[in-house]
Amino acid sequence: MPEFEPRIVAFLCRWCAAAGADLAGTSRLQYPPNAIPIRVNCSGRVEPQWVVEALKAGADGVLIGGCHPGDCHYVVGNYKTRRRIYLLRRMLAEMGIEPERVRLEWISATEGARFAQVVSDFVAELKRLGPLHGNGGRG
Amino acid sequence: MPEIKPRIGVFVCHCGKNIAGTVDVAKLAEAASRFPGVVYATHYEYMCSDPGQALLKRAIKEHRLSGVVVAACSPTMHEETFRKAAEEAGLNPYLVEIANIREQVSWVHSGPKATEKAVRVTRAVVEKVWGDRPLEPTEIGVVRRALVVGGGIAGIQAALDIANAGFEVLLVERSPSIGGHMAQLSETFPTLDCSQCILTPKMVEVSRHPKIRILAYSELEEVSGFVGNYRVRIRKKPTYVDPAKCNLCGECAKVCPVRVPNEFDRGLSLRSAIYIPFPQAIPSTYTLDAENCLGIVPLRCGKCAEVCEAKAIDFDMQEEILEEEVGAIVLATGYELYPKEAMAEYGYGTVPDVIDGLEFERLLSASGPTRGEIRRPSDGKIPKEVVFVQCSGSRDPEHHKPYCSKICCMYTAKHALLYRHAVPAGQAYVFYIDIRAGGKDYEEFVNRAMEEERILYIRGKVAKVFREGEKVVVWGVDTLTGKRVEVRADLVVLAQAVVPSPGTEELARKLRVACGGEGFLKEAHPKLRPLEALTAGIFLAGAAQGPKDIPESVAQASGAAAKVVALLSRPKLEHPPEVAEVDEELCSGCGICAPQCPYGAITVDEVAHVNEILCEGCGTCVAACPSGAMSFRNVGDEQVLRMVRAALEVEGAGV
Numbered sequence: 001m002p003e004f005e006p007r008i009v010a011f012l013c014r015w016c017a018a019a020g021a022d023l024a025g026t027s028r029l030q031y032p033p034n035a036i037p038i039r040v041n042c043s044g045r046v047e048p049q050w051v052v053e054a055l056k057a058g059a060d061g062v063l064i065g066g067c068h069p070g071d072c073h074y075v076v077g078n079y080k081t082r083r084r085i086y087l088l089r090r091m092l093a094e095m096g097i098e099p100e101r102v103r104l105e106w107i108s109a110t111e112g113a114r115f116a117q118v119v120s121d122f123v124a125e126l127k128r129l130g131p132l133h134g135n136g137g138r139g
Numbered sequence: 140m141p142e143i144k145p146r147i148g149v150f151v152c153h154c155g156k157n158i159a160g161t162v163d164v165a166k167l168a169e170a171a172s173r174f175p176g177v178v179y180a181t182h183y184e185y186m187c188s189d190p191g192q193a194l195l196k197r198a199i200k201e202h203r204l205s206g207v208v209v210a211a212c213s214p215t216m217h218e219e220t221f222r223k224a225a226e227e228a229g230l231n232p233y234l235v236e237i238a239n240i241r242e243q244v245s246w247v248h249s250g251p252k253a254t255e256k257a258v259r260v261t262r263a264v265v266e267k268v269w270g271d272r273p274l275e276p277t278e279i280g281v282v283r284r285a286l287v288v289g290g291g292i293a294g295i296q297a298a299l300d301i302a303n304a305g306f307e308v309l310l311v312e313r314s315p316s317i318g319g320h321m322a323q324l325s326e327t328f329p330t331l332d333c334s335q336c337i338l339t340p341k342m343v344e345v346s347r348h349p350k351i352r353i354l355a356y357s358e359l360e361e362v363s364g365f366v367g368n369y370r371v372r373i374r375k376k377p378t379y380v381d382p383a384k385c386n387l388c389g390e391c392a393k394v395c396p397v398r399v400p401n402e403f404d405r406g407l408s409l410r411s412a413i414y415i416p417f418p419q420a421i422p423s424t425y426t427l428d429a430e431n432c433l434g435i436v437p438l439r440c441g442k443c444a445e446v447c448e449a450k451a452i453d454f455d456m457q458e459e460i461l462e463e464e465v466g467a468i469v470l471a472t473g474y475e476l477y478p479k480e481a482m483a484e485y486g487y488g489t490v491p492d493v494i495d496g497l498e499f500e501r502l503l504s505a506s507g508p509t510r511g512e513i514r515r516p517s518d519g520k521i522p523k524e525v526v527f528v529q530c531s532g533s534r535d536p537e538h539h540k541p542y543c544s545k546i547c548c549m550y551t552a553k554h555a556l557l558y559r560h561a562v563p564a565g566q567a568y569v570f571y572i573d574i575r576a577g578g579k580d581y582e583e584f585v586n587r588a589m590e591e592e593r594i595l596y597i598r599g600k601v602a603k604v605f606r607e608g609e610k611v612v613v614w615g616v617d618t619l620t621g622k623r624v625e626v627r628a629d630l631v632v633l634a635q636a637v638v639p640s641p642g643t644e645e646l647a648r649k650l651r652v653a654c655g656g657e658g659f660l661k662e663a664h665p666k667l668r669p670l671e672a673l674t675a676g677i678f679l680a681g682a683a684q685g686p687k688d689i690p691e692s693v694a695q696a697s698g699a700a701a702k703v704v705a706l707l708s709r710p711k712l713e714h715p716p717e718v719a720e721v722d723e724e725l726c727s728g729c730g731i732c733a734p735q736c737p738y739g740a741i742t743v744d745e746v747a748h749v750n751e752i753l754c755e756g757c758g759t760c761v762a763a764c765p766s767g768a769m770s771f772r773n774v775g776d777e778q779v780l781r782m783v784r785a786a787l788e789v790e791g792a793g794v
């Protein structure tokens with residue numbers, strides 16, 4: 001049986017996290033291809049419901065990437081995200097889903113290496129946790 | 140509305156070998172041709188090239204495409220390019236999206252997995268385009284006049300530049316005269332030209348300029364509207380003197396029985412209740428300070444009115460509220476020095492012969508309370524030994540301000556040098572942490588002070604300042620030798636930290652402009668947008684944005700003015716249409732969304748309303764709405780969920 005490859009949906013804010021991901025590219029940093037990026041204007045746009053739906057639809061983990069505190073292009077969007085994701089993780093834990101499956105990370109436009117590292121770490125962690133849907137082994 | 144079947148085209152770019160070397164572009168295009176909604180898919184060597192764009196345009200027409208996905212480099216590179224091309228082919232540009240398969244796929248992955256990810260990424264973006272609606276940018280007109288708040292050198296420069304470009308300017312200054320702190324300075328580093336001599340001509344130019352209206356003794360009370368269309372309410376306090384009649388004879392001040400500390404001399408002299416802050420004041424008129432006047436209500440004194448031959452004094456003058464419209468606003472509210480009370484360890488505020496830098500400027504000034512002779516406040520004696528303390532309240536995160544006030548190294552060198560010119564037998568000591576003289580000719584200036592004027596620079600921090608008899612004792616440590624130093628001085632001058640003008644934060648709140656941690660107005664980007672606030676149409680100039688000397692304040696003011704002129708010169712403003720919108724049917728009017736918005740774009744009556752021009756498109760309100768009433772154009776919840784599902788669909792990978 002092939003090794004379990006977790007599937008990740010990554011919501012990235014365009015000003016920082018997506019720009020950081022672009023920089024990882026420009027710097028030719030290799031990292032696992034498990035995360036499918038979806039670009040949003042601000043991490044503040046990410047709705048907890050999206051995260052839940054992603055997990056329902058087959059994701060083993062969801063990454064939300066935003067600007068560092070104080071750096072949000074829209075001033076405070078990432079603070080709102082932090083609160084929302086904190087609450088969401090608590091709710092997930094109550095539902096018996098490991099809160100580690102939802103990761104909120106601050107990644108600046110200059111942190112290409114950090115973006116690559118975050119994805120690598122997340123993939124490793126999800127491999128440890130195993131598949132969410134008992135659908136391991138898919139390619 | 141009948142469901143129209145989408146006709147989406149997918150264009151995969153090779154980017155030479157950049158993409159095609161890793162991702163199997165033929166396979167990707169083939170997979171894309173089978174995605175739901177896609178009627179045409181192809182791949183090409185360089186999509187962004189002219190032939191690539193021509194191919195895109197041709198396909199839009201030939202296949203009557205209702206949406207386009209270009210799978211290529213990051214959208215920050217060519218989203219604009221492809222949207223423009225599509226528009227030229229008759230397709231609404233907002234129906235064109237980029238799938239980033241270079242920076243986020245081919246450059247970071249390898250092998251068949253890279254192609255698989257490219258397929259998923261492209262598939263998700265096809266779903267987005269499926270849900271996209273054609274949008275038109277919102278257009279708004281521009282009111283062709285500007286408001287400048289603060290009449291220091293920065294505000295003066297900004298007002299002149301804008302007015303000289305042909306636009307009307309309202310210059311609001313809260314004190315009775317424009318000029319700001321520069322009017323109080325004696326001579327200016329590094330050239331030692333007299334401050335008043337270079338400032339006064341500019342003040343006169345402002346007052347004579349047909350396009351500038353000075354509103355002194357006035358404050359901004361309320362602001363509404365948005366870029367190009369601000370409405371402002373200005374409160375003009377009564378001066379009780381008609382400037383048109385006042386001939387500056389000064390008889391009124393002579394008979395006024397009131398004596399209060401003179402702000403312009405930083406309390407080192409007294410003034411009457413009716414006064415002119417300094418002889419060159421603009422507007423050129425006396426002002427009656429109602430707070431200290433004995434006669435306003437009830438009419439008890441009235442001596443000034445009796446002697447005024449010009450009949451300029453009018454006790455019935457009322458405060459005026461002006462409502463004005465402007466297209467752009469420059470904030471130039473300047474700075475203040477860190478308050479005396481805060482420096483108890485240096486005896487400031489309790490020992491009369493411990494003064495701050497601006498007080499020393501007044502002592503140095505030929506028009507100051509001592510006519511330029513250095514005489515100490517307590518007994519009027521000429522000090523034989525003067526200690527200057529740099530970084531007083533600056534660079535001290537534990538007790539005071541963490542930042543460097545930037546101008547103090549320079550003006551302290553200037554002070555010590557001017558003191559030595561005035562009192563050649565005197566000795567000047569300077570306590571410093573280090574010398575920061577980064578401007579043009581600045582280092583040379585400080586060296587000149589050190590060497591030619593034999594000023595004793597002591598590297599170290601002052602621990603304590605206290606009074607002993609006639610002397611002011613300064614205890615410090617020389618950090619170069621590690622020895623304790625005691626100087627028995629006659630006068631101590633503290634280079635107090637530069638802080639924002641009182642009221643800056645309140646003003647910022649009214650304008651929805653952010654302040655940094657230390658209360659200075661915050662620029663939109665610390666490096667790339669230093670002249671403007673994040674709020675569109677609001678610009679920053681001078682020390683209000685952070686400690687600055689005169690050349691820097693003037694430079695920033697001219698820069699901000701150029702931005703204002705560019706804005707006011709545009710016939711119309713366009714605002715991107717990708718913003719939040721409310722479904723009034725679903726909205727419960729709960730108002731949860733409004734405080735989420737950093738731009739104040741949402742108002743709530745029965746239902747919420749988004750001001751399209753103010754909305755910057757973060758989407759935070761959308762995520763907060765409990766009723767699903769707030770949505771985001773072309774990033775709808777349903778759209779995102781479809782993207783998510785498409786990205787995860789196993790078969791969807793198709794490879």
Ligand SMILES: Cc1cc2nc3c(=O)[nH]c(=O)nc-3n(C[C@H](O)[C@H](O)[C@H](O)COP(=O)(O)OP(=O)(O)OC[C@H]3O[C@@H](n4cnc5c(N)ncnc54)[C@H](O)[C@@H]3O)c2cc1C
Pocket residue numbers: 288289290291292293294311312313314316317318319320321324326327328329357358359471472473474475476496497500546550553640641642643646680681682683687688689690692
């Ligand atoms: C002791 C000392 C010596 C100095 N010597 C030199 C020197 O030799 N050379 C040099 O280059 N620089 C010198 N400087 C620095 C210089 O003073 C500043 O760079 C300059 O004054 C900044 O100009 P500004 O217009 O930004 O602010 P300010 O001069 O502070 O002017 C701001 C104006 O805005 C008004 N205002 C504030 N709030 C409001 C409001 N809410 N509504 C309406 N109006 C408002 C104020 O009344 C004021 O008129 C010195 C500073 C100090 C403290």
Ligand code: SF4
Pocket residue numbers: 721725726727728729730731732733743746747763764765766767768769
């Ligand atoms: S949060 Fe939603 S329901 Fe409440 S006022 Fe705003 S748009 Fe309406």
Ligand code: SF4
Pocket residue numbers: 718719735736737738739740741749753754755756757758759760761
């Ligand atoms: S999307 Fe952001 S900027 Fe626009 S109204 Fe909502 S909170 Fe305000």
Ligand code: FES
Pocket residue numbers: 013014015016017041042043044065066067072073074077078
């Ligand atoms: S823009 Fe990046 S988190 Fe708000």
